Amino acid sequence: MTNIHDERHFELTVNGERRQVVDGYPGESLLTVLRDRLGLTGAKGACEEGECGSCSVLLDGNLVCSCLVLAASATQSSVVTIEGLGGSTDVQTAFVECGAIQCGFCTPGLIMAATNLLERSTEPQTDEIREALAGNLCRCTGYGRIVEAVQTVVVQRSQGAS
């Protein structure tokens, strides 16, 4: 039957935990809920219209802009944010070591996008990396070190696998 959530509050599954969302208002985005209601400020907002990618999270394994997800519509979904990656993943480490981070505002979104790409494709070529990251704006780095960071992980993983 039709499932109508009309409670004052609702639940989301974020980073494997059921979380209560209280005091939400109608139309609130997942980004707002993560940041303002659940205290998970890793996802950033820089445009609120899906153009910058800073708010990227995984929703049921798919990379989405959390600003474009109606929070209350995601009650049945599993959300993974930058905080849920566990820290010090090879992608995170490569970003730090390759100089892919300057001001770092775009970094969480880019790391989510890169992590997602490397789940979909094990050995992406440069243009595939660029196409996968085209939705993540960075104003500081000019992207060169970001591409290098992803390529570094690709090489590390292929060496680790062989």
Add this chain to the structure above:
Amino acid sequence: MCVPVAHPQSIEQLTALLRDEPKTVLLAGGTDLMVALNHGSQRIGPDELVVSLKEVPELSIIEVDHVQRLLRIGAGVNWDELLGAPVDTLAPCLTQAARTVGSHQIRTAGTIGGNIATASPAGDGVCALVALGAVAVLTSPEGQRRVAVEDVATGPKRSVLANDEFIESIEMPIVDGWQGYSKIGTRNAMVISVAGVAVVLSADSNSCRIALGSVGPTVMLADNASTFAGDSIDWTNKEISADSLERISELVRQVASPIDDHRSTATYRSHSVGVLARRLIERGLQEMRNSI
């Protein structure tokens, strides 16, 4: 404060909601609705019910009807799903259009039905669908109707969709021949179309359909240019004269009625749809020749 979101699990439940609820807001990929909500240009009223279309299984189908040579795509299918099989081989211009849309994040969210319903002249998917001669299946509590995709939008952000009506699916012929989509933006990715053209060359019917985006209040079919192209192509040898190509460009420019805005100028838009139409036909015929 309540946060009402309905998740109908079937078309029946969805139509029942639309019949019974006084005010509903349909939520598909969220790429337009959420922008409006985030910016405060739209608010969910206390008496409004948000209806999520995500869990309606009928909306996420991709079906191939080999008998009727039809491809049927649920309105809730997202761009990312249009990139792969079977759409990439059965409706490649739709796949090409999907690839030009936004980013990976946008492609996993935005849906083909939403692209039609939002009624933007810049809709990449709409342009491809119009060239394909696709039909939108519109469903409401009163029943179903079928409307050619080019006739769904009546102007920017205006459509024939009634308040209690939704797009259930889109049907398009499987065309033997060649098809392609090109769009112009002022950067190399993540950009709204300044001009878009889809061309479908049908070897079944020796005809051509040319659709134009961002050069009028809605995506439009370039009728005269399409007919002229169909007539002037040498379908046996898959060739066309330079003069005919130039004439097609001219007919395309004539039908275009673009505006000047902050994204581009009317003059450039007209010019570029002429160029893109010519290039796509040339490209198509060449690829058809190569595949003989």
Add this chain to the structure above:
Amino acid sequence: MSDLGIRESSLTGGLGQSPLRPDGIAKSEGAYEFSSDLSADNMLIGKTLRSPHQHARIVSIDTAPALAITGVHRIITADDVPGKPTYGLISSDQPVFAADVVRYIGEPIAAVVADDEDICARAIEAIEVVYEVLPALADARLAKDPNTPSIHPDGNVIREQNVVTGDLSVVGDVIVEDHYSIGMQDQAFLGLESALAIPDEDRAGVECHVATQWLHEDLGQVAACLDLPTSAVRLVLGGVGGAFGGREDLSLQVHVCLLALATGRPVKMHYSRSESFLGHVHRHPAEIWMRHHATSEGILVKIEAEFVFDGGAYASTSSAVLVNAVTHAQGPYRCENAEVKGIAVRTNNLPCGAMRGFGVVQACFAHERQMDLLAQACGLDPLEIRRRNAMSTGDRLITGQVVESVAPVSEIIEGLSRMPFPEGAGAVEQHPYEMPGGAGNTTRPGDVVRGIGYGLSIKNLMYSEAFDDYSTARCQLRDGIVTLKFATAEVGQGFITIAPQIARSTLGLEEVELDAIDTNVGSAGSTSASRQTWMSGGAVEAACLRVRELVYQHVATTQGTDPLVYAIDGAELVNTSTGDRRPMTEVVVGLEFDEEVEYRHRPTVPLDENGQGDCHTAFAFVGHRAVVDVDIELGLVRVVEMSTVQDVGRALNPLSVTGQIEGGIAQGLGLALMEEIIQRDGRIMNPSFTDYLIPTIADMPPVVAELIEIPDPQAPMGAKGVGEPPTISSTPAVISAVQDAMNTAYGSAPHLRRVPLQPSDVAKTVNAGLGD
């Protein structure tokens, strides 16, 4: 990238190495707190009401309907500003809130503080303001006209500055001239303006956590407006999500502090993207005319130029931008005779101020387009015309100032000429990104023409014209650990990476910690004008040298030796007379020192009325080569590769230098091809990331960089600032390359003279179907 190399050192994390950013891991995990991530218990939200009119008299403001909304705590207007009603970086001409007149669309009129964002938004809508609309001054060229009414008590002219030198009667064998224009660029930092203000319990003071470029300048301006002593206002650097000049002026600082003091509760304000476009200054749009005179061999003999800068409604740093433009009009080329006129004016457009390369970006675009014209007129290769005129150390500028900085312009040109070229246009159709039009699938190899273009520039470093420019740093040594304290705004550039490197190399100690960046230490000056490596780097080095001196004295005293015999080599103290070595970690056991130093660069002087005087401190030089593929018929451009040779003095952290070069080039490419705030009657038509386009990863090509490392004798550690030069001449290089492709395709094409380039600028020259 070229191999920037890691030099040998027995010390880990010293100068010349590329240790990791201290904040890198936190940033990679989403744990780093940007100012927008801050919150406090009991916190309220603030929001700004802004003018919908370009120019209007405020007849009345009725806040009562808004105050009646449940959850609204206070609404403040100009009447509630207890101290100075205005602020500004150079002249205090901008109201905290418009009192009687609004002068641009977006000017703050009131601020609301409420329980949440939604209530704020409704309250803003409920405030009733009655305006009497006044005629707007939108055209900068009319601002000086005596018939144009003044839009500000200080007048419409912010500054006029000419530079006149030499024999103006000189006429060249070859003369080229044209008009150029530069659109309004936005800094487009990703981290939107935001601040958290926490009032003291007695409301006698306030602590403000804010993303800014210059804490102490903010402090002075904020305290004056609040009518509080600076000791009662504490500014703490909130995590900064990029700056690029856009955070040098105040935005929400005074508003948020006022709201916190008015309510006695913590208040947070943060802008949306569309509000951000209204909330900070932008790069000045400019109209420029230039005429270059040269001998038939292409040697420059005279430069004439006129600049008109649209400063918008308030002055901000317009006068400094203007001075940079007129004093850099010659570019990195020798020329003895010049007549350069410049004016910066007020209009009812968006206020403009600092952005990476301020003033020089505009001048460079014009002079480099001119050098290309001159090359053509003289029948010379574009690099050859530049080689023949290249400036070198000891040359006299048109201001009369002698370039004492290392000026390796010829070396830059040689470097560029040696750079190999990337593969030919469109050999393979691998991916849509390999073609102009990118994801749009517009273009095939046969549609493409390749072009190559060059740009060179000179950029002043640090502040000019007698500004008392200094930075402060404190070095504490205790328990073998060095702690550095400074107020240098870390905006992403990496000062927090190189400061410990400086300390390690100076003291031979690897353990360096950084204290909080706030106003509990002297000013560091602004993170702008490519100045922090030199200025704050100089201050950190000087403080560490003082501590080192005290260590030497201590050791000398205990050993009965002369302190002058000691030196640091890697991580060891060396007695240079005996050759004895001891690890510094052992030497400093039990030692405690604490030294604070103010570092100043050499003094400069203001320009006189003819623009003469040693107004600048030092200079850096750079060259760029762009390789582009152009779809001529559609006017679409793909930048294939950017190469650069940059004069850096010494790369203290090669990886950081690479980051500045690549990031700066991206912004220069953006200005060349896509970035512009489009105003119609003072209203922004594209105040979003959907329509204000900045380069994506699909637009940025690989960057090939070669560094020229000739340590500058004036610069601390020999290192020049590297932040701005990458942005400056990359823009004309890209345009020059597009021009080259157009010339190749059509023999002769109209001269490109405006940025950002539009596809129609390229396409219209060649298509009969298009009118001009």
